[in-house]
Amino acid sequence: MKTKLLFLASTVFLSANAYSQVGINTLTPSSTLDIRGSVEGNFREITGTSTLDNKDYHVSFSGTTDAVLNLPTKSTTDGSMADFRGRKYYIKNNSISNKLTLTAASGQTIRLGGSGTASNTIDLKPGKFGFLTANGLNGWDLDFVATAYNDSWVLANSDINGPAVPTSQVIPSGASFTTVNGCSVTVTVPAGVTSSKVVLSFTGWGDAAGSISAIGSFRFQVVRTGTSSATYASTAMTSWALGSAALVRYAYPVVYSISNLAAGTYTFNLQVRREDETGTGITTTFWGTMGRADVYVKD
Structure with missing residues (x-):
């Protein structure tokens, strides 16, 4: 009996490793994580200078003066505690006329791609929505959603x-x-x-x-x-x-x-x-x- 139980446990363990996909509201997940429904993340509204942390997901700025949003320091050492490559933040500037400056840690950059040059700071204009992803290099990738980066008059x-x-x-x-x-x-x-x-x-x-x-x-x-x-x-x-x-x-x-x-x-x-x-x-x-x-x- 002991031999049978050990064989069964080994079979379950091997199956879990061979098919490591998780489904929510579905019995047949087609991706590593397959969610058939809405996703809820932490929402925080700020009116002045602030710093992102590991509990943030969507941050909305509604201040009446210009402000700075500091990004957390990330490590380029794979597997370290500070290596959170792939972490995502959604940032919305809901102010009427004030900018929100996204500022990376010292020595790190924010990449736009295209005609935008990687920089330590990027201004998010009123009404703009930014999507930040921690990259595998030395900083962050930023997408402007709906209104793309525009270098034209x-x-x-x-x-x-x-x-x-x-x-x-x-x-x-x-x-x-x-x-x-x-x-x-x-x-x-x-x-x-x-x-x-x-x-x-x-x-x-x-x-x-x-x-x-x-x-x-x-x-x-x-x-x-x-x-x-x-x-x-x-x-x-x-x-x-x-x-x-x-x-x-x-x-x-x-x-x-x-x-x-x-x-x-x-x-x-x-x-x-x-x-x-x-x-x-x-x-x-x-x-x-x-x-x-x-x-x-x-x-």
């Missing part, structure tokens, strides 16, 4: 302004700049982006009158107001010449771009000054200017 918002009917504006002589009527544009640079660029375009037309062979030029600058103020000098110049006529018409295209303004709302105005004139009885008139501002961003 995207138009965030724009504004166009210009007269429906041309309205004349006489540009006076002198050393002072004159604000060009009817072409101011207002745009918003959003928060939570890696890079931003405001592209400005002003296009107008006018005429100059004076003595025969009179010449002159215009110098343009752009003035920024709003969240912060600045003047961008000498953004463009254009010249005119009468020749043998008493009147000449001209166009004045002005294109200028500004990178990485702080998040906020800004208004841009075009200003002009007359320069380098020779001749007598000179008058210069602008008949209409169209302004446009486009804000491009990178995630």
Whole structure:
């Protein structure tokens, strides 16, 4: 009897090793672990800086200021207690406008693949969902779910302004700049982006009158107001010449771009000054200017 029992136990042990698949809600598992039903993991919501540990599974960030989520230190020694390669975390940034910075331990990296470069830190923007997997090298692999990593410029918002009917504006002589009527544009640079660029375009037309062979030029600058103020000098110049006529018409295209303004709302105005004139009885008139501002961003 003892021999039979030992033989039976040995048979069961060998069967368990030969067929080491576990099924939940199924008698015929087709994978190492086959679950026919929902899976429940630990859920934790954070509003500030925190650190992941071995009890976390899904972490949701809903803070009102930027925060950091520190990743646990992992070992590259196979089979060690700190070698948890394959461990997964689901991270969601549910904040309205604040970023969550995922930070690996010192000397370790987070890999994106593609155009994203492995780095010790990665910003998870508002609304983004990240899927972290501990890799077998020296850190973590990160997938952005639904909204993939994007290294392209995207138009965030724009504004166009210009007269429906041309309205004349006489540009006076002198050393002072004159604000060009009817072409101011207002745009918003959003928060939570890696890079931003405001592209400005002003296009107008006018005429100059004076003595025969009179010449002159215009110098343009752009003035920024709003969240912060600045003047961008000498953004463009254009010249005119009468020749043998008493009147000449001209166009004045002005294109200028500004990178990485702080998040906020800004208004841009075009200003002009007359320069380098020779001749007598000179008058210069602008008949209409169209302004446009486009804000491009990178995630």
